[in-house]
Amino acid sequence: MSRIELRELRKEFGDLVAVEDVSVTVQDGELLCLLGPSGCGKSTTLRMIGGLEGPSDGDVYIGERQVTDSPAYDRNTSIVFQGWELFPHKTVLENVAFGLKMDGVGKDERRERAREMLARVHMDGYQDQNPAELSGGQKQRVALARSLAVDPDVILLDEPLSNLDKRLREEMEIELKEIHEELKKTFIHVTHNQDEAFTLADRIGIMNDGELVQVGPPTEVYQHPKNEFIEGFLGDTNFVGGRVEETDGDEVLVETESDVTVRVPVEDDVQEGDSLTVSLRPEILRIHPTDGDDSVSGQTGRSVAVADGEGSNAVVGQIERVLYRGSNARYFVDVGGTSVFVERSVADEVGLEQGDEVRLDWTADDVLAFHDDGARVST
Ligand SMILES: Nc1ncnc2c1ncn2[C@@H]1O[C@H](COP(=O)(O)OP(=O)(O)OP(=O)(O)O)[C@@H](O)[C@H]1O
Ligand SMILES: [Mg+2]
Structure with a gap:
């Protein structure tokens, strides 16, 4: 079970309140987009779910487990970052297999699994190349394959498409949606791009100034914006x-x-x-x-x-x-x-x-x- 529940989550950095009183439940297999302007607390919220940041207050549940103080490696979540952070001196295959190696999976099996993941993101044939030889869209696919390889319960994506040009981004949005539908895993996808959120999301959570202002299916937030901020932000x-x-x-x-x-x-x-x-x-x-x-x-x-x-x-x-x-x-x-x-x-x-x-x-x-x-x- 990989339902996620956030209860009154809060994060302070010194005097700054980056995330305030965020409560939401993400269903098992759901794709939730966190959408909002720069600095509104999206990444901080995501990092608290992934265990890269500890909350100042409130709790994180994954499945039935309270994981608020558990380290990142003990949550079975996987993060894809905006900059993809691939290892430059490893091949594409080694990059994808890296998490499996850390998990102690044997060499043959991890190569096999890594190949499978590369095929899933249409990158078979690139396994022996270095990341420097890849385009932005290809790097993005490799980063996604790497996060999928370890078979996490929850996939957390922090603006993974924002370094791509418009056409490629739109292509990847559809591919991501297909991958999500195929895997049926819980995805939380952070973006400040409305179109991306509307294309991908089962539900959108709109944040402003550290708060989660409204959560709902795309059509609902568009047709019934809760307040003027959302109306102005959506279009x-x-x-x-x-x-x-x-x-x-x-x-x-x-x-x-x-x-x-x-x-x-x-x-x-x-x-x-x-x-x-x-x-x-x-x-x-x-x-x-x-x-x-x-x-x-x-x-x-x-x-x-x-x-x-x-x-x-x-x-x-x-x-x-x-x-x-x-x-x-x-x-x-x-x-x-x-x-x-x-x-x-x-x-x-x-x-x-x-x-x-x-x-x-x-x-x-x-x-x-x-x-x-x-x-x-x-x-
Ligand atoms: N490690 C940190 N130390 C101090 N302040 C931080 C830290 N991380 C984030 N902040 C601040 O917390 C607020 C929320 O940041 P966060 O990165 O969550 O925003 P965001 O919604 O992801 O924005 P963006 O769209 O620009 O990525 C910002 O004001 C940011 O400057
Ligand atoms: Mg961010």
């Missing part, structure tokens, strides 16, 4: 500040800085006058030309009524800039002095240019809103 969005003008308990009308009124379905108690931050994600915004529509034309920066259905919101604006980013185009629209961006696939051929007057509309259910203290209040 580019339009944050617009505003004040609650009206509330009926289920829905509020927020008057934003740019005089646009945004309707938001709310879960929590929100009072008139409360200040909220509204998130209008670029993918929820639809963009249309206003040409020929006298009812809205010339009302730039104004909220306008839309005919197509209840629960919609709309505003008129003017395109300030169009940025092409590969297959996507980003439209920056001036809405009463506030710049809002919308993203569309170039293939959609919306046919809009800088200077065009446009109507943006969206579905109220897709709008997220956050209170002063950062907590999400929208449904």
Whole structure:
């Protein structure tokens, strides 16, 4: 059994609290990604699980065993580091077999196992080379094979893909996911790259400032971010500040800085006058030309009524800039002095240019809103 449980884990370095009150259970065979900005405590948490760092407080369980004070070699965990740390003067095969040698496995058997692991990461044929002769992606594969060779219960990965270029990283993400599915071992993978976490994870744990803010399946954290930090960290969005003008308990009308009124379905108690931050994600915004529509034309920066259905919101604006980013185009629209961006696939051929007057509309259910203290209040 290789379920991992962290109970109120804490780590101080002098006056600095690097990890604070982290509690989470990782199921046997699960792949958990720890995601968060630089310095938020991901590596320190991982190192405490692997026994490379002792906690200041709290406990680590692996399976039924409390291992808080056990040395690294007595935990049956294996770590893959960002820099791969291969032995430069040993061959690829010797690198992979190294842990087995330490475990007292005989020469023939360890060579056999090392070959098997190299085949699993598609590196058969490279066994007699030195690490210096390998590319980044190949070194990464060898480091992974080395950590798999000792047959650990738990594999801990600390940004193993961050030294790779984008294409190779994406390839390795899929390979890692396949290896995880095949081995059915417990993986904890640390990264500050959202795409990597979304591709790999069964669940994502998002850290900020030493704390584990939210843990859940990728779709859940994306659709229901617990607070404004997570909403901002997971992707580019339009944050617009505003004040609650009206509330009926289920829905509020927020008057934003740019005089646009945004309707938001709310879960929590929100009072008139409360200040909220509204998130209008670029993918929820639809963009249309206003040409020929006298009812809205010339009302730039104004909220306008839309005919197509209840629960919609709309505003008129003017395109300030169009940025092409590969297959996507980003439209920056001036809405009463506030710049809002919308993203569309170039293939959609919306046919809009800088200077065009446009109507943006969206579905109220897709709008997220956050209170002063950062907590999400929208449904
Ligand atoms: N051995 C140490 N001594 C003192 N401070 C440390 C030590 N290790 C980490 N820290 C500090 O603890 C905090 C958390 O560091 P940690 O390495 O866990 O962050 P991280 O989330 O892995 O960041 P990154 O994405 O940059 O790798 C940082 O402020 C860091 O400077
Ligand atoms: Mg780190």
